[in-house]
Every structure is written in structure tokens, then in C-alpha cells.
Amino acid sequence: MVDTIRILLAEDQAMVRGALAALLTLEGDIEIVAEVGRGDEVVPAALNAKPDVALLDIEMPGCDGLTAATDLRKQLPSCRVLILTTFGRPGYLRRAMETGAVGYLLKDAPAAQLAEAVRRAMAGERVVDPALAMAALSEGNNPLTDREREVLAAATDGSSVAEIAETLALSEGTVRNYLSVAIQKTGAHNRIEAAHVAQAKGWL
Amino acid sequence: MVDTIRILLAEDQAMVRGALAALLTLEGDIEIVAEVGRGDEVVPAALNAKPDVALLDIEMPGCDGLTAATDLRKQLPSCRVLILTTFGRPGYLRRAMETGAVGYLLKDAPAAQLAEAVRRAMAGERVVDPALAMAALSEGNNPLTDREREVLAAATDGSSVAEIAETLALSEGTVRNYLSVAIQKTGAHNRIEAAHVAQAKGWL
DNA sequence: AGTTTGGGGTGACATTTGTCATGCTATCCC
């Protein structure tokens, strides 16, 4: 028997994780050597199981998949990282590439593409949806400064300016100012629309 | 060979759909007879394939899974409906039960539970997570009136009062009033928080 | 050194938002 491809699977929804494992196990040349449901379990599990490819969701409890990917690249450089996510947000893709991930897959893509992507990653190829790659390039970089992002993120749940100012230790005027700038940079009319736009582009 | 359980699978993310299909197909007594990726394809596909059990996601393009479940119950009463979703929102569960669904599964649950749930649904049992059922009961009904829901839903994307008033053909004062009531009923401090609370409880 | 640039920070002012008192209609219940 030829070498099987050893995979670590990180995905927070247990049923989806199990289903993906079933899907990959159907392929003869692929073997799941570790399964985790939290971002902060990725690196320990990987150091233990020594996978060839790590398949990471982005939105997970513990820590997000992009952060996990960064750590994983440092601690186990031999392991290729594939991001598998619901969100085709250009900002996510950009950050994924910056972490050294070799591929970025959408859960919207056909199931057959998954095993295919794993094999291509193993062969040293990059695996990115062309349309999404174009979008990421045409979009330019995240125009929000750190402070602006922080403030906008704190505003998404409907917090008042006073509450945001409290948690970030700023004056209310300052918070309003950052929100105002964020609103302009996103082309929105108020903080909520701004937060939605920023979310959609992966700027938060 | 004993009768296999014939399943229709409705889930919008193709990769997840394929993975779930793989998972169920591993069970000897289960057979996927139809797969769809949109809510409005559920009934046509079911009429064609005559499944024993329909496994429906809630959030899908076309029409949502709960609406699809209602139609399906009417047009093919022999088919048991199982809802499979990410969201443990009490309001969703309540509505699911009102449509005549026999079960409500969370994607957070272990993968092994899926085939189990299908068999129990086939045997005429109801399949609901006990903790979630309790939450749904203790929560009481959706306190929002139709108008309040409409207005709150229109506010989620950050629309201004003027825009909402425009689209719903109301005066601005009226829109403000509904929002105010919705804010009180949800126990929130502003429309955004209200929208989040309502979302979380499945009231929208 | 001088100057331009960009991020961080602030308070004053007009606009928008949330609350409240009020009126109208339909329905349910003696």
C-alpha cells in the first residue's frame, strides 16, 4: 500500500466534523489521524499526531482557525494547512495566505473537491477558488486602523458609545470619531451598516 | 435485505451535504434518494423520490426549511421531517414542532447521533435534545406582533428609520414606535441589541 | 531642522433615535 495522506481535521460542529471524516475516509489514500473541535486544540493535537495536512475551519471556539494556522506553521512546518470555511470573505483569504496556508476551500464547493484539494495540497500545489482570489486582489487591503477595527467590532452587538468607551478606556467623543471614520471608509451610513460591510469583507 | 430507510437530504452547503450523505451511506440500512441545496426544491424532489425521512436544514436559499417542512407535510404526509440545524434557538424548535416535524437535531451533536435519530424517527419516536426542549418551553411564545417583527427585521442591516418607513409604507413615527416596543419586549437597550436577542431566540 | 503625513484623541453642534401620551379600529366577552 502506498503512503496514505495523514489528516488533522478541525471543525467545531461535531456532526459536520464527523461527516467530513466519513467523506475523507471513503477515499482509500486518506486517513484521519486527529479530530478537534476547538482552535486551541489544533497545535497540541498536531504535535501529537504529526499530520501531513491540517484542514481547519476559521470560526471555532478557543481561537480562530487563522491564528491556529499561524501557530501550526511555526511549530510543525512540515504540515500543510488548508482552510475550509463557510465564508468567501476576501479579507479572510488574504489573511489565510499570509499565515502560510496552501489552500482556501469553501463549504459551498462540491464535496468531491475536498479530497481533490487535499491531494493537490500534498503535491505542493496551491488550492484557491479563482473567483475568490480575484475578489481578494481587486479589493485592496483592509483600510481600517487597529483602533477603528476594535471600536467597530465592539459596536456590532449594539453596545452604546458609552459602553464601548468604558471597555476600551476612551472618551465618548473619541469612540464617536472612530465610528465616524469607519462609517466613511466602508461607505456606510451608520455604524451597523459599517459593521456589516466590514464583516462581509473580512475586515474585522 | 431488509427495507432500507429512504432519505431526502436538504442542506445548502454542498460540501457539508456531500459529507452528511457519505456519513449516512456508511450505515447499511440507510439510502439517500434525493439531495437538494435549496428550500424550494424540497417538495418537488420529495414528490419524485418518495423518501421515508426528510432531513432539512433551516437556513437555505429559496425558502427556509421550516416553510419547506410545512409544505412537505401537506403534500407528502407519509414522510417524516427531521430538522438539522446549527441553531439551538427555542423559537425555531417551537416552530419546527408546529410544522409537524418529528425531530430537531443540532449540528453540534455527535455524528453518531444522526443515523440514530433517523432510525428513531422511522420508528415513530420524537427526537429532540432534552435541554433544548426545556429552553423552548420555559421561554414562552414569541411576544412580537407581525408588524413589530417586520420592522425589527428590516432594521437588522442598519437601515435608518426613514428607509424602513419607506419600504414598509409607514410614517417614521410609527416605525420608531414599533422599534421602541420591540426593544422593550426583548429587554434590550436599542434596536440592534433587540434584533440580536430576537435572532437568538428565533423570533424573527 | 523643517515639513509633511498619518494615527490617536477631544469637545461642540446638528441629526437621528427611542420614549411617551394619545387616537383609532376590530375583536372578544359578558
Added chain:
DNA sequence: GGGATAGCATGACAAATGTCACCCCAAACT
């Protein structure tokens, strides 16, 4: 019929929000 209840609708008023002109400081040119 008369009264109570509930949803829909509106405008007036106080509070929160968004915009603007402005200051400070550090890094990057010239």
C-alpha cells in the same frame, strides 16, 4: 349594546449618534 383588550398608527420631546474642526505626537521625507 357596553366595556375591556389588543394591535396599528401618529407626532412631540429628550437622549444618543454622527460629523466636523481642531490639537498632539511620532515617523518619514527633503
